[in-house]
Amino acid sequence: MADGYSFVVVAxxxxxxxxxxxxxxxxxxRSPGGLVSALEPIVRSSGxxxxxxxxxxxxxxxxxxxxxxxxxxxxxxxxxxxxxxxGQSNSTVWPLFHDLVEQPVYRRDWRxxxxxxxxxxxxxxxxxxxxxxSVWVHDYQLLLVPAMLRRLRPDLRIGFFLHIPFPPVELFMxxxxxxxxxRGLLGADLVGFQRPLAAQNFLQLTDRLLGLRPxxxxxxxxxxxxxxxxxxxxxxxxxxDRLAASPEVQEAAGRLRSELGGDRRMLLGVDxxxxxxxxxxxxxxxxxxxxxGAVSSDEVVLVQVATPSRMRVAQYxxxxxRVEREVGRINGEFGEVGTMPVHYLFQNRSREELVxxxxxxxxxxxTPLRDxxxxxxxxxxxxxxxxxxxxxxxxxxxxxxxxxxxxxxNPHDVEDLKRAILAxxxxxxxxxxxxxxxxxxxxxxxxxxxxxxxxxxxLGVPVHQ
Ligand code: GDG
Numbered sequence: 202m203a204d205g206y207s208f209v210v211v212a213x214x215x216x217x218x219x220x221x222x223x224x225x226x227x228x229x230x231r232s233p234g235g236l237v238s239a240l241e242p243i244v245r246s247s248g249x250x251x252x253x254x255x256x257x258x259x260x261x262x263x264x265x266x267x268x269x270x271x272x273x274x275x276x277x278x279x280x281x282x283x284x285x286x287x288g289q290s291n292s293t294v295w296p297l298f299h300d301l302v303e304q305p306v307y308r309r310d311w312r313x314x315x316x317x318x319x320x321x322x323x324x325x326x327x328x329x330x331x332x333x334x335s336v337w338v339h340d341y342q343l344l345l346v347p348a349m350l351r352r353l354r355p356d357l358r359i360g361f362f363l364h365i366p367f368p369p370v371e372l373f374m375x376x377x378x379x380x381x382x383x384r385g386l387l388g389a390d391l392v393g394f395q396r397p398l399a400a401q402n403f404l405q406l407t408d409r410l411l412g413l414r415p416x417x418x419x420x421x422x423x424x425x426x427x428x429x430x431x432x433x434x435x436x437x438x439x440x441x442d443r444l445a446a447s448p449e450v451q452e453a454a455g456r457l458r459s460e461l462g463g464d465r466r467m468l469l470g471v472d473x474x475x476x477x478x479x480x481x482x483x484x485x486x487x488x489x490x491x492x493x494g495a496v497s498s499d500e501v502v503l504v505q506v507a508t509p510s511r512m513r514v515a516q517y518x519x520x521x522x523r524v525e526r527e528v529g530r531i532n533g534e535f536g537e538v539g540t541m542p543v544h545y546l547f548q549n550r551s552r553e554e555l556v557x558x559x560x561x562x563x564x565x566x567x568t569p570l571r572d573x574x575x576x577x578x579x580x581x582x583x584x585x586x587x588x589x590x591x592x593x594x595x596x597x598x599x600x601x602x603x604x605x606x607x608x609x610x611n612p613h614d615v616e617d618l619k620r621a622i623l624a625x626x627x628x629x630x631x632x633x634x635x636x637x638x639x640x641x642x643x644x645x646x647x648x649x650x651x652x653x654x655x656x657x658x659x660l661g662v663p664v665h666q
Contacts, residue, residue, distance in 0.1 A: 204331070205250075205328075205329050205330050205331035205332070205334060206248075206249050206250035206271060206329055206330060206331055206334060207249070207331045207333075207334045207335065208244070208247050208248075208249035208250070208334065208335055208337075208662070209249060209250045209251075209252060209326055209329055209330045209334060209335070209336045209337070210240060210244050210249065210250070210251045210252070210253075210336075210337050210339065211251075211252045211253070211322055211325075211326045211336060211337070211338045211339065211343060211346060211350075212240070212251070212252075212253045212338075212339040212340060212343070213253060213254055213286070213290070213339075213340060213342040213343065214237070214253045214254055214256055215251055215253040215254065215255055215256070215272050215274060216231065216237045216240065216241040216244070216251060216253075216270070216272075217229040217230060217231055217255075217267060217272070218230050218231075218255070218256045219255045219256065219257055219260065219262060229267055240339075240649075240653070241270075242437055242440075242649070242650070243649070243650065243653045244270050245268055245269045245270055246269075248269055248270075249270065249271070250270070250271040250272075250273055250329045250330075251270055251271070251272055251273070252273045252275060252322060252325045252326050252329060253272075253273075253274070253275060254274065254275050254276075254277050254286075255274050258277055258278060258279040258281075258282045259276070259277075259278055259279060260274065260276060260277075261276055262274045271329070273325055273328070273329050275318075275321055275322050275325050276321075277318065280314070281314055281317075281318055283513075284308075284310055284311045284313075284314030284315070285311070285314040285315045285317075285318040285342070286342065287511065287513055287514050288306075288308060288310075288311035288314065288315075289308075289311035289312055289314065289315035290315065290341060290342040291511055291514050292305065292306045292311075292514060292516070293305045293306055293307060293308070293311060293312075293376075294341045294342075294344070294376075295341065295365070295477075296476075296516075297368060297372060297373075297375060297376060298341060298365050298366055298367065298368050299365065299366060299477045299570070299571040299572075300366070300368060300372065300570075300571050301372065302476055302477050302570045302571055303476050303516050305375070307375075307376075307377055309377075312377065312378060315345070316345060319343055319344070319345035319346050319349060319385070320345075320349055322343055322346050323345075323346050323349035323350040323353060324353065326338075326346070326350055327350060327353040327354045330354060330357055332356055333356050333357070333358075334357055334358070335357070335358040335359075335360065335657070335660060335661075335662040336350060336357050336358070336359050336360070337360045337361075337362065337656075337657075337660075338350070338359065338360065338361045338362075338389070339361075339362055339364065340362070340363060340364045340365070341363060341364075341365050344382050344385045344386055345381070345382065345385035346361075346385065346388075347359050347361050347385060347386055347387070347388030347389035347392075348384055348385045348386075348387065348388030349385070349388065350388065351388040351389075352388075358390055358660055358661060358662060359388060359389045359390055359391075360389055360390065360391045360392075360393065360656060360657070360660040360662075361386055361389040361391070361392045361393065362392075362393040362394075362432065362656060363392070363393065363394050363395070363399070363573070364395070364434065364573050364574070365395075365573040366395070366396070366399055366571055366572075366573050366599075367394055367399035367400075367402050367403055368402065369402055370402060370405050370406055370409055373402070373406055374409075374410075379410060380410045380411060383403075383406055383407065383410055383411065384411070386403070387407070387411075387420075387422045387423075387427050389427060390425070390426075390427065390428070390660060390661075391427070391428050391429075391430070391656070391659055391660045392427060392428070392429045392430075393429075393430060393431070393432040393656050393659075394429070394430070394431050394432070395431065395432075395433055395434060395573040395574045395599040396431050396433070396573075396599050396602065397430075397431040399431065400418065400429040400430050400431050403429050404418070404420055404429050407420045407422070415429075418430050428659065430659065432652060432655055432656045432659075433574060433599060433602070433603065433647075433652070434573075434574050434576070434599075434649065434652050435579060435644070435647050435648050435649045435651070435652050436576050436579045436580050436583060436644075436648065436649055437648065437649050437650075438583050438644065438645060438648040438649075439648075440552075441556060441580050441583040441584050442583060442584075442586065444552060444553060444556040444584070445556055445559070445560060445583075445584040445585075445586050446586065447553075449553070450553050450556050450557050450560065451557075451560065453553065453554065453557035454557040454558075454560035454561040455561075457557060457558065457561040458561050461502050461504070461544070461561075462499075462502070462539075462540060464500075465499070465500055465501060465502045465540075466500060466501045466502075466563045466564070466626060467501075467502055467503075467504060467561060467562045467563050467564070468487065468501060468502070468503045468504070468562065468563070468564045468565075468566055468622065469503075469504050469505075469506075469558055469559070469561075469562035469564070469565050469566065470483055470503070470504070470505040470506065470507075470565075470566045470567075470568075471506045471508075471555060471558065471559075471577050472505075472506070472507060472508070472569075472577065473507075473508045473509075473510035474507040474508060474509060474510050474517065474520060474521055474524070474547065475510055475511070475517070475520075476516060476517070476520050476570075477569050477570055477571050477572060478568075478569045478570075478572070479568040479569045479570045479595060479612040480505065480507060480520075480524055481520065481523055481524055481527065482568065482570070482612050482613070482615060482618060483505075483566055483568050483612070483618065484503070484505065484524060484527050484528060484531070484543065485527065485615055486615050486618040486619045486622060487503050487531070487542070487543065487622070488527065488530070488531045488535075489615065489619060490619055490622065490623070491531065491534075491535045491542055492534075492535075495619070495623060496623075496626070498535045498536060498537065498540055498541070498542035499540060501542070501626070502540075502541075502542060502543075502544065503542060503543045503544070503566075504543075504544045504546070504558065504562070505528070505543065505544070505545050505546070506546045506548070506550055506555070506558065507521075507524065507545065507546065507547050508548070508549050508550075509547060509548070509549065521547070524545075525545070525547075528543045528545045531543050555580070556580075556584050559580065559581045559584040559585070559590075560584055560585070560587075562581075562590060563590060563591065563626070564590070564591045564592075564593060564622065564625045564626060565577075565578070565581045565590060565591070565592050565593065566593050566622070567581070567592065567593065567594050567595060567598065567600070568593060568594070568595045568610060568612040568618060569595050569597060569598055569612065570595070570597055570612055570613060571597045571598075572595070572597065572598040572599065572600070573599050574598065574599035574600055575595075575598040575599065575600045578592060578594055578598065578600040578604060578607070579600060579604075579644055582604065582637065582640045582641055582644050583641070583644055583645075585637055585641070588634045588637045588638050588641065589630070589633065589634065589637065590633065590637060591607075591608060591625035591626075591628060591633045591636070591637075592604065592607040592608065592625075592636075592637075592640070593607065593608045593610055593618075593621045593622055593625050594607035594608065594609055594610070595609075595610060595611070595612045596609050596610065596611055597611075597612065597613075603643055603644075603647075604640050604643070604644075606635075606636040606637075606639045606640050607636070607640065608621045608622075608624050608625045608628075609621070
């Protein structure tokens, strides 16, 4: 293809959502989530193409150019969404790759749909990529795409990045047709992970399942060398810093503080409502601290933003019910008119509001049971130009490897979670500032542009920015 794009991103979702306003006009809004926060600025500045689903079933939107990005929608029927996305991706692969925090469901019709939709993505990418182009495929919904794309277009450089954890060998072995998924990934020239351990798990599996002989960070497969390495993702520091410096955001933070009751210390959680994020355990720990009298609702308040996510998947609906029941119980038991201990927002908030919340809080709670990286932890640290505020961080996040000055905790152990929350609340301001300064220095030297550049460098792609 002489006139295709020399850089193509392939991801389940396009970086925008298509909606129709009250006048029947089509609107495109930036979609929430880690992947988009990370990648959109890079594709825009390199004038590339993005292949993905619009987010609406049975949507036949054709290619469009938005903000310097060529968007190539991949259509999904309602049945595809049900089987490929909510089924195989989010009810099989997602829980398995997060160490079985929930029980994965294995179904043949989901697997077949997954394979068929992956093929559709591979064809769309093959269609828009120029001769010799570089294609960067993302995440667990598209594990088969690298091999499919290589078969269609052997001229391409293909990179794959997994945003979520890659499970230990014994867990991966549970997957039906596991060798096929592994071969799917081996279609790439470079397979990137959040953590070195994930890359090791992957290389070990090539030995165990395919009898290959990995050496160092690579393995030879079908006469090609496939490299597997860690590329810990980061955030757009300039964006967060600009928002945190804005007078409007600072005023909003001040308003939040006074609305919550000027003297009360504020705990904050910001997560998609997902069982991997440990929201339930966090709320439970806070409830126990209140009932034991270790904190009182006159003095401490928990604000939990739980962004709606995957709400058609049964496990997510059940989680929502459990969390809301527990929040209701705690507020009923420990609240007073005007001083509710838990402020629970099952809503999508703007970036400005999120940063205002980061600025207003005393203690940020990032306590997933398992998380590939966790961008919220990094955004919080980047927002705190005042070097105040404490971070309670789960050891089971990728971010913990870089942010070890946080108050680290094992969220599977409610006692330890309570200990970490109390330690963060009790720590002297000078201690919190020292920790925060060290974490800020570390984050600032590695932002999302650098992450992408490192990955693309390793893939052999020049980045012009
Ligand atoms: C996956 C991996 C990995 C959240 N609520 C709202 C909102 N957000 C934004 C946050 C942050 C992003 O969404 C969430 O990123 P996380 O990293 O915390 O989590 P996942 O969505 O699970 O992301 C994860 C990531 O990919 C990147 O590789 O770190 O491990 O699971 O940027 O600020 N944004 C807006 N409103 C909300 O209500 N605007």
